[in-house]
Amino acid sequence: MNKIIHPLLISLLSATFLASCGDSTKQETIKVGLIVELTGDMPAVGASSKNAAELAVNEVNSTGGITLNGKAYPVELVIEDNASKADQSVAAANKLISQDNVVAIVGPNASLGAIPAAEIAEYNKTLLITPWSTNPKTTLDTTTGKPKSYVFRACYTDPFEGRVLARFALEKLAAKKVAILYDVASEAPKSQADLFRVTFEELGGKTVAFETYTAGDRDFSAQLTKIKNANPDIIFLPAYYNDVGLIAQQARRAGINQPLLGSDAWSSPELIKLSGGTVEGDYFANHYATDIATPTAKKFIETYNKQYGNTPDDVAALTYDSMGLLFEALKKSPTLERQAIRDTLATISNYNGVTGDIKFTGGSGDPVKSAVIMQIKGDKFVWVMNAAP
Template identity: 30%
Template sequence: KALFMLIAITALVFTAACGGGSSDSKSGGKGKEVKVGVISWLNGSGASYGEAITNGLKLANKEINDKGDVKIKLITEDSAGKKDQAKSAAEKLINSENVSAIIGPTLSTEMQVVGPTADSSGIPIIGTSTTAKGIPQIGDYVFRNSIPEEQAIPASIKAAKEKYKAKKVAILYGNDDVFTKSGYDVMKDEAKKQGLQVTTTEKFQQGQADYKAQLTKIKSTKPDMILCSALYNEGAVIMDQARKMGIDVPFVGGNGFNSPQVIDIAGDAANGLIVATPWFAGKDDQKVKDFVKKYKDKYGKDPDQFAAQAYDALYVLAAAIERAGSDDPDAIRDELAKTKDFKGILGTMSFDKEGDIVMKPTVLIIKDGKFQEFK
């Protein structure tokens, strides 16, 4: 028995000394580059989301690599906001590029197919903008640092209801996208919970150009506010057409509206839009100020929520890679899951046991053509 123990211990010591055998060729100790795949919406009607996200990632990547505790190589694929393209991108990153982790994709619609692919391949994935219900619950390898609609929308509806003493709301939502539908579900439930009467519920489709039929109906029911679940392109056009029809009540929007594109497209018509977000550029925090300056210097414009979330996500991932001390996806996943009280530019965040973000959103309003704190 003693001899057996001796052999077992010798074998153990030998394995440990060799760094676990097969993973040795992949192990990314100090100085070695760890490959991280990025899937982002870079072309088409929502390309500004992907532009902000990849800008935020590039900025963080340079800082992380310059510091040198870990080295990350980003490999970026465009999904064009389409779930099939997002899935092919994930397969390429996992099977051909052998990435150790993935950041993205942009839309919950895409994550619903990419999440299961990454999860079944044992590759950790962090959504930085996916806010529909059930995303981290796809599997143990799926995380997100974007605040779910279930937390953001109740906060913005409550703040708007109190401020405007609203009693009646109309709801307008896109019924062909996972995120816009999920936002609608929360709006409907929350209106009920907060004792708001829903005057009418109207639907639209992605890419729709004319919303007059829906808006005419909404106008006739005289709501105190409009709850709208849309991506920025449709959302901005809706607000523009609403204001032109004389609908001047506040809009409460979901995550899709958290883009300065709403202001670029709708102009003054965007005033009166209320949203909840983990990001506020005007925060009196040195970290936030530094980030805003660095981003502006590099890209010639202010960062938005999507850039900030992506920036923090890469730092969260880099910290997990550093703690794992290797590029082994399983080890990185386990360290990601332990993320607690990470201090980034969004504030302090942790992952809950399902891999969802724990953080309170801030409520903002577009006033005088810019996002401001809603008080």
């Protein structure tokens, strides 16, 4: 039995090996990896991200691709699904780096996957740009406390968002008492909740309830009863849009009518469908607003709308900017070495993106940019104010 299997296996293995060798020798394209959440808890995020990335690649290829030393290379996108999970993000990053030989990676979007994937990229000295991960740990080397060298992001960070929202709640909504409900098992909501609480209390507000749940929970009745009993002025809900749909409806049914305040994780058109009208008039922070769009943004929104039939959400805009930043670095880079591309990106000082002007300073992967506050009106997100750093 074994004698028959072995030669068979060997010939099979060598066949696949030869096939993969054949691929890499005729490499005329620049391979860019994309890790997105196509399945799992937030498929809408993954779909937007994939659409925007494909749009960016098509645009750059239609103008002849990236020209380097007088030779034009078309860009090839290698897409991996991470199922919105940490372990699959690691596997996807490893595969893209060692098997597909990409020059750089864009994604994952959610911090849950972006943090572990960033570790892999840093270890392998490969550039990774996350469009949407706002957690400080994504770009930070936790052992040394210094910024990671190879990890960048196109969005602002959680400490910034927590501060902006706490200030907005106190100063604009005149809230004195806040109740916070967040998912302890997800990185971004957890750090947003912590940093909101710190800032809110520093500015003289009071946290009357600090409640948690775990990803996958459906029943929030116990937490909501506690919150109702604490009688807050406002409820801070840094949760993903599908959880918001469940929590908001249960809250309203339990007789909690206080306004809800959300994070950038709210900004999916799915939120309106999933919440059944229960978040009407509520506010959240976001990366960009389609109704105060700059010329760069207008052009993107128009093309995206024509191609996919809907308005791009913030994940789409940030993915588009991440790809744009990468192309900018590729165009200016002296060679196609991973190190050279990273070094070029770190010096980009004024990139005019869809989500505003982006610049990187002091070797940090966190860009300098601003946030917007949005309000939900009917089936639309309406711009309220800009919050600059």
